[in-house]
Amino acid sequence: xxxxxxxxxxxxxxxxxxxxxxxxxxxxxxxxxxxxxxxxxxxxxxxxxxxxxxxxxxxxxxxxxxxxxxxxxxxxxxxxxxxxxxxxxxxxxxxxxxxxxxxxxxxxxxxxxxxxxxxxxxxxxxxxxxxxxxxxxxxxxxxxxxxxxxxxxxxxxxxxxxxxxxxxxxxxxxxxxxxxxxxxxxxxxxxxxxxxxxxxxxxxxxxxxxxxxxxxxxxxxxxxxxxxxxxxxxxxxxxxxxxxxxxxxxxx
Numbered sequence: 001x002x003x004x005x006x007x008x009x010x011x012x013x014x015x016x017x018x019x020x021x022x023x024x025x026x027x028x029x030x031x032x033x034x035x036x037x038x039x040x041x042x043x044x045x046x047x048x049x050x051x052x053x054x055x056x057x058x059x060x061x062x063x064x065x066x067x068x069x070x071x072x073x074x075x076x077x078x079x080x081x082x083x084x085x086x087x088x089x090x091x092x093x094x095x096x097x098x099x100x101x102x103x104x105x106x107x108x109x110x111x112x113x114x115x116x117x118x119x120x121x122x123x124x125x126x127x128x129x130x131x132x133x134x135x136x137x138x139x140x141x142x143x144x145x146x147x148x149x150x151x152x153x154x155x156x157x158x159x160x161x162x163x164x165x166x167x168x169x170x171x172x173x174x175x176x177x178x179x180x181x182x183x184x185x186x187x188x189x190x191x192x193x194x195x196x197x198x199x200x201x202x203x204x205x206x207x208x209x210x211x212x213x214x215x216x217x218x219x220x221x222x223x224x225x226x227x228x229x230x231x232x233x234x235x236x237x238x239x240x241x242x243x244x245x246x247x248x249x250x251x252x
Contacts, residue, residue, distance in 0.1 A: 094167050105160030108153045113199040117206035121222045124202070125149035125209045131224055135217045144212050152205035159198040166191045 089095055094102065104111035114124055125148040128135065132142055170187045173179035179187075213221070222228045 108156035114202040122210040148208040
């Protein structure tokens with residue numbers, strides 16, 4: 001008898017639950033329609049933040065909670081890998097030595113090795129000889145600067161050739177995969193020693209040249225090179241080791 005009395009109450013509860021589900025579904029649908037209409041009409045004067053807030057009820061009742069953003073940002077699922085910055089260098093004769101640097105080593109050019117002296121106002125022999133007239137060099141100064149340049153240039157060319165030979169061996173061993181840690185340490189240490197010696201040779205020439213000049217000539221050199229004005233130098237320092245004009249051809 002008790003089970004018979006409970007049956008009507010259970011059916012009544014089921015009907016109420018069904019009505020509640022229908023009402024919630026209708027409200028969600030109405031919210032979706034209203035939101036779509038507001039977005040399509042672009043209600044003037046409504047800020048983006050308000051539109052975003054309007055989406056909250058819809059998201060809360062009709063969609064699952066969004067996943068938290070990735071700490072690495074958005075990662076495209078099918079993004080192509082970016083090319084290596086080394087593309088093209090595999091075609092160099094020596095992948096670790098640019099053609100410009102290789103040429104500079106063979107010619108005994110400065111290739112920027114003496115910047116610490118040059119940019120601190122201590123001139124090298126080549127540029128002093130090139131600016132001989134503007135600096136009012138004496139005959140003795142010119143002779144000493146020429147001797148310093150010739151000594152530096154001869155050593156730089158010899159060291160440049162040795163550096164390139166060592167780089168060729170290092171490259172060859174990697175090409176043929178015929179290298180171990182011991183040989184790698186030997187070759188890289190040898191190249192580093194030669195590079196250090198080459199830089200020393202260029203910087204020593206700047207010390208020798210700076211000692212030849214008066215204070216007025218040093219200040220004039222800085223001005224002529226454009227450093228005092230805070231702008232570009234009148235001539236690039238990359239050609240530091242290039243042979244200057246011969247005496248008697250505009251250097252006196």
